[in-house]
Amino acid sequence: MTAVRGPALHRGDCIGIAAPATHDEGQDISAAVDRLEQAGYRVKLMPTVTGSYGFFAGTDEERARDVNALFHDDDVKAILCLNGGYGSARILDKLDYDYIAAHPKLVIGFSDVTALQIALWEKCRLVTANGPLMVTLGGSDAYTAGQFFQGLTTDVWQGPLALPAGRKLTTVVPGQAEGPIVGGNLTVLTSLVGTPYALDGTGCILVLEDTGEDAYRIDRMLNQLWQSGLLSRVAAIAYGDFTDCPHDPGDFTTDQVLDYYAHLAGKPAIKGLPVGHTKDKAFVPYGVEGRIDADREGASLTFVDG
Structure with missing residues (x-):
């Protein structure tokens, strides 16, 4: 199976924020939103980004629905995950892998997001990226932020x-x-x-x-x-x-x-x-x-x- 990847981003593109795992744990993401918008991107927050269900950002069905919806939204060009913690593995059986493979987008995160990234690789050969989470992007140092914004726009590595x-x-x-x-x-x-x-x-x-x-x-x-x-x-x-x-x-x-x-x-x-x-x-x-x-x-x- 050949690897598939989403498009490199340009100023004005929309980045969708998904919450496949733990809720925001009280962390303010407004600085991350500001950082993305100042770089020229539009930001779309899915409902579970502000949700809470036990130690998750929503029920398994809600979190999976938001991830699937971002892949179905033609305006969204990449997906940045809210947080790590735990829970991504619980939604893997609820994702629309056939649609995702045909409509690839970059999925960015680390920690618990590994479960989502590995599943997307095994089921779709989707290129994803190790990078910051929404809860960490706002306070990221110059190296991390520089790597992130350069990575968004890179077409050939x-x-x-x-x-x-x-x-x-x-x-x-x-x-x-x-x-x-x-x-x-x-x-x-x-x-x-x-x-x-x-x-x-x-x-x-x-x-x-x-x-x-x-x-x-x-x-x-x-x-x-x-x-x-x-x-x-x-x-x-x-x-x-x-x-x-x-x-x-x-x-x-x-x-x-x-x-x-x-x-x-x-x-x-x-x-x-x-x-x-x-x-x-x-x-x-x-x-x-x-x-x-x-x-x-x-x-x-x-x-x-x-």
Whole structure:
């Protein structure tokens, strides 16, 4: 199945805001709306953006209806997700994948939005993007905002991923590999194993990040990805940030766990990608072809689209 993608955006285009997971948790999104409008975009807020149903932004049916409606709305050119948290996986069986595949649009987010992005890749081969959420965009730093607005208007992805000042990618397992870039949050991605929406990952560059998980939990999830066969199928691994992932004294650190499974998979692997629950957030298109180069001198992720 060939990857499909929505159009690059232009000033005056409309960005739809969907809430597939948790509600806004009391966070004010007016600064994000202002930032989008000042950049020349129109903003459409779906009803669940201001909704609340338990820890969700609405019922499963309401949240799925809003996502489907944004794909059906010809005026909307891209979809930015409100928040992460939890809940995207609960609407996956309610999405109109056939229509989405025929009317592609860029879906942007991270964290729990990984479930939506993986499902759209597996069912539609839809190109999505790791980027800020609506609840974080308003306060985003210059690097994150710059990456976001540049990413919205990019039609063909070529060249090395731009990194924030002071950050560099490092080699875990040396080698070179090419393939579609896919992945996201480790916890969410692992939760899809055994479902119809699980990532196959064959020949892909697998991006993984997480936050707030003890090192032994990271090990447990990577072990599941190993035993399910995913880590054997991918072409390479690119670790993002694993923030607030502690270990008890004498236990393996998160870095040691990540390194172990990269070597176990035996595929080229790098770490330090600015994705995940991190201040500096790269805009990484999932589904676009990339190349990993990793050796003793350093590492890089290069887009080789088109």
